[in-house]
Amino acid sequence: MSQSPNVPVSTAHVESGASAPPALLGGPLLGRSSQRERRGVAAVAAGIWGLITLNRKVMSGFAIVGFFTLVALLGPLFIHQNPLKYTSTLLAPPSSAHWLGTNQGGQDVFAQLVIGTRSSLFWAMLTGLIVVCISVTIGLVSGYVGGVVDDGLSLLTNVFLVIPALPLAIVAVQLFARTTLTIVLVVALTNWPWGARVLRAQTLSMRSREFVTAARAGGERTPRIIFFEIFPNEVSIVAASFITTTIQVLLAVAGLEFLGFGDSKLVSWGNMLYGAYNGSALFQGAWWWFAPPGICIALLGSGLALLNFGIDEIADPRLRPVRRPRRFPFKKAVA
Amino acid sequence: MRRLLRRLGLYLLAIWAAVTINFFLPRLAPGNPAEAALMRLEQHGTVTPATLKALQIEFGGDTSDPLLLQYLKYLNNLLHGNLGVSTTYFPSSVGDIINQNIRWTLVLLSLSVLLSFVLGSLIGVFMAWRRGSALDTIFSSLMTFLYSILFPWLALMAVYFLGFQLHWFPFADGYDTTLTQGWNLDFIASAAYHAVLPALTIVVSTIAGWMLTMRNSMITTLSEDYVLMARAKGLTSRRVIFAYAARNAILPSVTGFAIALGTVVGGQLLVEIVFNYPGIGFSLVQAIQGQDYALADGILLLVIVATVFMNFVVDLLYGVLDPRTRQERSA
Numbered sequence A: 001m002s003q004s005p006n007v008p009v010s011t012a013h014v015e016s017g018a019s020a021p022p023a024l025l026g027g028p029l030l031g032r033s034s035q036r037e038r039r040g041v042a043a044v045a046a047g048i049w050g051l052i053t054l055n056r057k058v059m060s061g062f063a064i065v066g067f068f069t070l071v072a073l074l075g076p077l078f079i080h081q082n083p084l085k086y087t088s089t090l091l092a093p094p095s096s097a098h099w100l101g102t103n104q105g106g107q108d109v110f111a112q113l114v115i116g117t118r119s120s121l122f123w124a125m126l127t128g129l130i131v132v133c134i135s136v137t138i139g140l141v142s143g144y145v146g147g148v149v150d151d152g153l154s155l156l157t158n159v160f161l162v163i164p165a166l167p168l169a170i171v172a173v174q175l176f177a178r179t180t181l182t183i184v185l186v187v188a189l190t191n192w193p194w195g196a197r198v199l200r201a202q203t204l205s206m207r208s209r210e211f212v213t214a215a216r217a218g219g220e221r222t223p224r225i226i227f228f229e230i231f232p233n234e235v236s237i238v239a240a241s242f243i244t245t246t247i248q249v250l251l252a253v254a255g256l257e258f259l260g261f262g263d264s265k266l267v268s269w270g271n272m273l274y275g276a277y278n279g280s281a282l283f284q285g286a287w288w289w290f291a292p293p294g295i296c297i298a299l300l301g302s303g304l305a306l307l308n309f310g311i312d313e314i315a316d317p318r319l320r321p322v323r324r325p326r327r328f329p330f331k332k333a334v335a
Numbered sequence B: 001m002r003r004l005l006r007r008l009g010l011y012l013l014a015i016w017a018a019v020t021i022n023f024f025l026p027r028l029a030p031g032n033p034a035e036a037a038l039m040r041l042e043q044h045g046t047v048t049p050a051t052l053k054a055l056q057i058e059f060g061g062d063t064s065d066p067l068l069l070q071y072l073k074y075l076n077n078l079l080h081g082n083l084g085v086s087t088t089y090f091p092s093s094v095g096d097i098i099n100q101n102i103r104w105t106l107v108l109l110s111l112s113v114l115l116s117f118v119l120g121s122l123i124g125v126f127m128a129w130r131r132g133s134a135l136d137t138i139f140s141s142l143m144t145f146l147y148s149i150l151f152p153w154l155a156l157m158a159v160y161f162l163g164f165q166l167h168w169f170p171f172a173d174g175y176d177t178t179l180t181q182g183w184n185l186d187f188i189a190s191a192a193y194h195a196v197l198p199a200l201t202i203v204v205s206t207i208a209g210w211m212l213t214m215r216n217s218m219i220t221t222l223s224e225d226y227v228l229m230a231r232a233k234g235l236t237s238r239r240v241i242f243a244y245a246a247r248n249a250i251l252p253s254v255t256g257f258a259i260a261l262g263t264v265v266g267g268q269l270l271v272e273i274v275f276n277y278p279g280i281g282f283s284l285v286q287a288i289q290g291q292d293y294a295l296a297d298g299i300l301l302l303v304i305v306a307t308v309f310m311n312f313v314v315d316l317l318y319g320v321l322d323p324r325t326r327q328e329r330s331a
Helices: A023-029 A033-054 A056-078 A109-145 A147-161 A165-175 A180-206 A210-217 A222-258 A269-278 A287-315 B002-028 B033-043 B049-059 B067-079 B094-129 B134-147 B151-165 B185-222 B225-232 B237-274 B280-289 B293-321
Strands: none
Touching: A033 A056, A056 A109, A056 A287, A109 A147, A109 A180, A109 A222, A109 A269, A109 A287, A147 A180, A147 B002, A165 A180, A165 A222, A165 B002, A165 B237, A165 B280, A165 B293, A180 A222, A210 A222, A222 A269, A222 A287, A222 B151, A222 B237, A269 A287, A269 B151, A287 B134, A287 B151, B002 B067, B002 B293, B094 B134, B094 B185, B094 B237, B094 B280, B094 B293, B134 B185, B151 B185, B151 B237, B185 B237, B225 B237, B237 B280, B237 B293, B280 B293
């Protein structure tokens, strides 16, 4: 009885949607629960470590994301000054006292950057999680149950797929509360359909497989079949969709904050950019003010993207880098 | 044909959903947008009963009608192309203002998206063809970074280095404001010159997605038997690449095109704001800052309808490109 069937790889995935549920991701980690218990925590840890080191892209992506996560978790413990405190050293370039200089209000840029990591990362990941929950539920139910339910949910998916997030978020933020939560809700509302669509297609191709038929014949209840039999085989798509959404939210929240539609009391990367833009950091040549938040966003995003590309490569071996045989210079045979 | 009708029905439904969201948003919001709009209008002096009525229909200040009737009146207004009156640019109607600004956005958006799509896909094709080469490696790492760059931040960087430091390009407004708008050579040249930096920003920040999609899809296609066959027949590389492989590999990119549009339109709004570009994105933010809900609402609606329409166009195109989709019940 095969738990991780070998699914043919379709080329119909766009952006980053890995299509094939790889044995590597689905198999050892989320196999049958009895199996997992038998192997114990150490084995699971070893399994995770094996996954991380399996692919170079996953490894570097994991390192970058891990670094920012550490900064978000522990960084604020090392910052002893209030990042919003005004001082008299205005627009000072980087020095030993202010590692990344100060802004126009004399606030320490480095302190803001470290403190801001937490909110930027937290909201991005939280929304990624919300979106994944919605798309998994709708995608799997729609694909497995079929019929009228599928028609209705597919319609809903396709309708929400075309609604652009950013303009809606701008209007919603203005009408409702000017908080990150509003932005996050709008982004979640407009971002789930893509994952749901890919997952639905995958579930559709999986529902007629033997292990699903076997489970059905064995009298398993529908929710159990959907979430415990089919779902573990789609972990790679779910992971990819989580990461893509996290990047999207990171950029959307920062973009809106940059426009001044964010929560102004919050210290975050987007708010730093807003301050820098409106304080004309650009024309005063204060690169240490406007460059770091943007670089951090791009770096964190790159780390996430690397994870995503790595998952793609694990899922589809054809995308893995090829090693070209080195050309040896031909030497004429000397007689 | 049936497929197209189904898609058309779907998109009409999407537009209806957008309109309905648009109707309920200001009504669900705390505070009273209609009151706020009214107060702003009164500053301009004249509020005719007709304007008042229109405002109330739009924002729900009029509680004498039941909600359903308000909704029907709102739909009726929309169907007659009546988007209300802007409070910021009183007495211009929202329709007029959008009409003025939309062409700037359209030209900039279509040019830069097309450029980014074509260029990105071409680079993707060559990356896949010369896989593992220096070109592939360099572009792959560049791609990862560009994939997650923040639109407005890149715009700031472009403004700072290319505009402010090097003085190569102008970095504010859509044209030289000393010129009058019109179809003369001076104005068009100036508009094109002013569009370089915004367009460049959009191209650079969206190109990575196309490169990635095309590269991955091309790699998969290149391992197909018919490509091997084409090579075995001794066809030129160019013919194998474009007539055999890329032709089939482009399909996921086309699907992606429709999905990316929402993001690109959103990003375009941000870019316009950084460059003070006279498009609808800039108007949207101004409207929001001036609490001009009628204008903001109208722009939001327009953006959604435009995105839906472009999706439909891509759908039509897809039917032409991929014969398989013309059959019923295909995935």
